[in-house]
Amino acid sequence: MPYISEDTINRIRERLNIIEAVKDYVSLKKRGRNWIGLCPFHTEKTPSFNVSEEKSVYHCFGCNAGGNMFKFIMEIENVTFPESIEILAKKAGITVEYKQSVSDETGKERELIYKVNEKAAFIFHFYLKDRPEGEKAREYLKERNINPDMIELFKLGYAPDDYHKLHKELLKEHYKEATILKAGLMLKSKKGNNNYYDRFRNRLIFPITSGLDKVIGFGGRIMDSNASQPKYLNTQETQIFSKRKNLYGLNITRNHIRDKRQAIIVEGYFDLISLFQADIKNVAAPLGTALTNEQILLLKRYADEIVILFDSDAAGNSAAIRSISLLLSTNLKIRIVQLPSDMDPDEFVMKHGQEAILKLIQSAPSFLKFIIKDAFNKYDRTITEDKNKILQFIFPIIKQINNEILKSDVFRYLANELKIDEHILLNEFSKFSNTGASPILKTANKPKASPGSLVLAQRYIIMTLIENPEYIEHVLKKANINCFDDPLSSTIMKNIQELYQNNKQISLDILIDNIQDNKIKEFITKESLSEKYNHDVKKQLNDCIFKLRLHKIDEQIKIKNNKIKELKEFNEIKKAEKEIQNLIKEKNTLKQNKNYLMV
Numbered sequence: 197m198p199y200i201s202e203d204t205i206n207r208i209r210e211r212l213n214i215i216e217a218v219k220d221y222v223s224l225k226k227r228g229r230n231w232i233g234l235c236p237f238h239t240e241k242t243p244s245f246n247v248s249e250e251k252s253v254y255h256c257f258g259c260n261a262g263g264n265m266f267k268f269i270m271e272i273e274n275v276t277f278p279e280s281i282e283i284l285a286k287k288a289g290i291t292v293e294y295k296q297s298v299s300d301e302t303g304k305e306r307e308l309i310y311k312v313n314e315k316a317a318f319i320f321h322f323y324l325k326d327r328p329e330g331e332k333a334r335e336y337l338k339e340r341n342i343n344p345d346m347i348e349l350f351k352l353g354y355a356p357d358d359y360h361k362l363h364k365e366l367l368k369e370h371y372k373e374a375t376i377l378k379a380g381l382m383l384k385s386k387k388g389n390n391n392y393y394d395r396f397r398n399r400l401i402f403p404i405t406s407g408l409d410k411v412i413g414f415g416g417r418i419m420d421s422n423a424s425q426p427k428y429l430n431t432q433e434t435q436i437f438s439k440r441k442n443l444y445g446l447n448i449t450r451n452h453i454r455d456k457r458q459a460i461i462v463e464g465y466f467d468l469i470s471l472f473q474a475d476i477k478n479v480a481a482p483l484g485t486a487l488t489n490e491q492i493l494l495l496k497r498y499a500d501e502i503v504i505l506f507d508s509d510a511a512g513n514s515a516a517i518r519s520i521s522l523l524l525s526t527n528l529k530i531r532i533v534q535l536p537s538d539m540d541p542d543e544f545v546m547k548h549g550q551e552a553i554l555k556l557i558q559s560a561p562s563f564l565k566f567i568i569k570d571a572f573n574k575y576d577r578t579i580t581e582d583k584n585k586i587l588q589f590i591f592p593i594i595k596q597i598n599n600e601i602l603k604s605d606v607f608r609y610l611a612n613e614l615k616i617d618e619h620i621l622l623n624e625f626s627k628f629s630n631t632g633a634s635p636i637l638k639t640a641n642k643p644k645a646s647p648g649s650l651v652l653a654q655r656y657i658i659m660t661l662i663e664n665p666e667y668i669e670h671v672l673k674k675a676n677i678n679c680f681d682d683p684l685s686s687t688i689m690k691n692i693q694e695l696y697q698n699n700k701q702i703s704l705d706i707l708i709d710n711i712q713d714n715k716i717k718e719f720i721t722k723e724s725l726s727e728k729y730n731h732d733v734k735k736q737l738n739d740c741i742f743k744l745r746l747h748k749i750d751e752q753i754k755i756k757n758n759k760i761k762e763l764k765e766f767n768e769i770k771k772a773e774k775e776i777q778n779l780i781k782e783k784n785t786l787k788q789n790k791n792y793l794m795v
C-alpha cells in the first residue's frame with residue numbers, strides 16, 4: 197500500500213492549526229495561553245481538556261488523553277494514522293500525495309477489509325434492485341412502505357438464499373479468502389477443510405457505515421417472522437467493526453443531530469429508516485446492544501439532548517434502564533418516549549404520521565420522572581414496605597446524577613410524594629451511598645510510586661530538550677545515551693538523537709508522531725503544558741547531567757569492586773584496580789568541572 201509523503205504531513209501542519217482541528221468536536225474557550233473545553237474522551241462537568249495553539253498539542257488533566265492533532269483525530273474518529281491525515285488534509289484543502297512503499301501490515305489489512313465490505317455492499321444492493329432473487333425482498337420493503345430513495349440512501353441490500361453466492365462472487369473479483377474471512381462475510385465450515393459458507397443468507401441487508409463513510413459491517417434481518425433464526429444478525433467484531441463504538445445511520449444523520457442538538461435513539465434499523473423517511477432525521481440506533489459509554493460519548497459531540505424511543509415492552513426492562521442511567525452522569529438531557537402498547541416506532545409513524553410522533557417527543561417526561569412514575573405504578577406508595585422497595589429501585593439511579601440541584605429537586609419531590617420527612621430520606625440515601633460498597637471506591641488507584649531523583653533528572657533533561665532544542669548538541673556531547681536508564685526517558689532520548697543525527701527538525705509535534713508508545717506521547721504532552729522546563733535552563737540541565745554522570749561512574753566503580761572479589765590472577769586484579777583508579781580520577785575531574793554547561 198502506498199504511504200503518505202512527509203511533505204503532505206508538513207503542509208497540513210502549516211495550513212491547519214490544532215484549534216481548527218479540535219473545535220469541530222469540542223467547543224473551546226480561550227483561557228490564558230491555552231484553550232479549554234469539556235473532554236470528548238471522558239465524561240466531565242468542569243473542563244479539564246486543554247489545547248495549546250502555540251505547542252500544537254492537547255492534553256486532558258482528567259483522563260490523561262493527549263497528543264497532537266493527528267493523534268486527536270485517530271482517537272476521536274477511531275481511525276489509523278494515515279486515515280487521520282486524509283481527514284485533516286481534506287479539512288485543510290490539501291491533496292494527499294502518496295509514495296509507493298511497504299506500509300505496516302495492519303493498515304494494509306484494514307484497507308483490504310474496507311474494500312471487500314464496499315464490494316459486498318455493492319453486490320447485496322445489486323441483488324436487491326436488479327436480480328430475480330431479490331424479488332421477495334423488494335416486495336417486503338414495499339409492504340413496509342420503504343421508499344426507493346431510502347433504499348438508495350441507506351444502500352439497502354439483499355443476501356440471496358444461498359451458502360456460496362457472495363464469497364464465490366468476491367473470490368471471482370480476486371479478493372483473498374483471508375480478507376473475506378476477516379471481514380466476517382464468510383465462515384469456515386466445521387466439516388472438512390477449505391469449505392466456506394456465507395454468513396448472511398436470505399436476509400435484508402443494512403450496511404453499517406463509519407463516520408468516514410466507509411462500510412465497516414452489516415446488519416441482516418430475516419423477512420419471515422416465523423423463521424427459527426435470530427431476527428437480526430450483525431457482523432462479528434472485526435479489525436474495523438466494533439458494535440460498542442458505532443451507531444447505525446449516524447453517517448447520514450449526524451448533521452441533522454448537530455443542527456437540532458438533539459438525538460432520537462431507536463432500537464431497530466427499520467425504526468430509524470421509517471423516522472427518517474417521515475422527515476424526522478435526527479435519529480441513531482445502537483447496533484443490537486443497549487447504549488454503551490462509547491456511543492454516548494459519540495452522541496455528546498453532536499447533541500445536548502437524547503430522546504429515547506422505546507418499544508412499549510422494553511421500557512420497564514432493567515437492562516435498558518441501566519444503560520440510560522449511564523447518561524445521567526453526563527450533562528445530557530434525557531427524555532423517554534413510551535409508545536402505546538405493542539407498537540414500535542416504525543409502526544407508530546406509519547400509522548399516525550410525523551406530527552403525532554413529534555407531539556409525543558415534545559411532551560415526553562424526563563428520564564427521572566419516567567423512572568419514578570414507573571416505580572409508583574409498580575408499588576403501593578402508601579405502604580411502608582413498598583416505600584422501601586421504591587427507594588431501593590430509585591437510589592442507585594439518583595446516585596448516578598452529577599448535578600446537585602437536580603438531585604435535591606428529586607429528593608424534595610420524592611419526600612413529598614412518599615410522605616417522608618426530607619431529612620430522613622437524605623439520611624437513608626447517604627447510608628445507601630456509603631455502605632452500598634461502591635465499585636469506584638474499591639478500585640481506587642493506589643498512590644503511584646513517585647519516580648526517584650535520577651529518573652526525575654532524566655525526564656527533566658528530555659523535556660527541556662524538547663522545549664529548547666538548541667541544547668541538544670551540548671547534551672549529547674556531555675551525557676552518554678547510556679546514562680538514560682529510565683525506559684521512558686531513554687525512548688524519547690533515542691528519538692531525539694535520531695532526529696538530530698538526520699538533521700531533522702526537533703519539536704514536540706514531530707516527536708509525538710515518531711514515538712509509538714501512547715503512554716509516552718501522553719507523558720510528553722502533559723509535561724510540555726506545565727511550563728516547568730523554561731526557567732534557568734542552562735543551570736538545571738547542567739545539574740541534571742552532572743547527577744547522572746556521577747551516578748553512572750559510581751555504579752561502574754561498584755560493579756568493578758564486586759568483580760575484584762572473584763578474581764584470583766594477580767595480573768587481572770591489578771588491571772581491575774587500575775580501572776577503578778581511572779574511574780575515581782574521572783569522577784574528580786567531573787566534580788572540578790561541574791559547571792561545564794554554564795561556560
Ligand SMILES: [Zn+2]
Nearest residue numbers: 235238256259
Ligand atoms: Zn479526558
